[in-house]
Amino acid sequence: MPDRLEHDIDEVLDKIEDFEWYRAQRRRPSKLRQAWNGWWHGASDAIGRRLARFSAGHLMLAGFLILVFGIVILRGLGLWFVLAGMILFLLGLFLNMRGNGTGGSGTSSATRGGFWRDRYIEYDVEPRGIRRLFRRRRR
Numbered sequence: 461m462p463d464r465l466e467h468d469i470d471e472v473l474d475k476i477e478d479f480e481w482y483r484a485q486r487r488r489p490s491k492l493r494q495a496w497n498g499w500w501h502g503a504s505d506a507i508g509r510r511l512a513r514f515s516a517g518h519l520m521l522a523g524f525l526i527l528v529f530g531i532v533i534l535r536g537l538g539l540w541f542v543l544a545g546m547i548l549f550l551l552g553l554f555l556n557m558r559g560n561g562t563g564g565s566g567t568s569s570a571t572r573g574g575f576w577r578d579r580y581i582e583y584d585v586e587p588r589g590i591r592r593l594f595r596r597r598r599r
Contacts, residue, residue, distance in 0.1 A: 516556035523548030 489497070523545045530541025573582035 516552045519552030519555065520549050521552075523550070523552055 525545070526541055526548060527545025530538040530545055534541055573580055575581070
């Protein structure tokens, strides 16, 4: 039994050595490719940071403005703007209802609490009605 185990260990170590040699022999990307990758990662990070700032309220506001713009200003393409505005508004409304209930100050509207012996204690309150269906379970 120990001979078989030693044989397996030697086989795995040989494969690792071959892999390290292969990695060392692999060609590096060209300077142009490295520059493109750097630019692409920087641009995608910047876009991601800006998109992360949008909340469900922003989405609802944008949907409402597009909806009004489509109704009031545009005639021919207005239907498509109305539909896009309705979709954005409903998506924002759904995300707002499904969210964890945190407000701007970081306190949750789904928890209540009070001070006891100079400590703040939070008590969980289950949402009622239809909001209960959209709450995420975090247990």
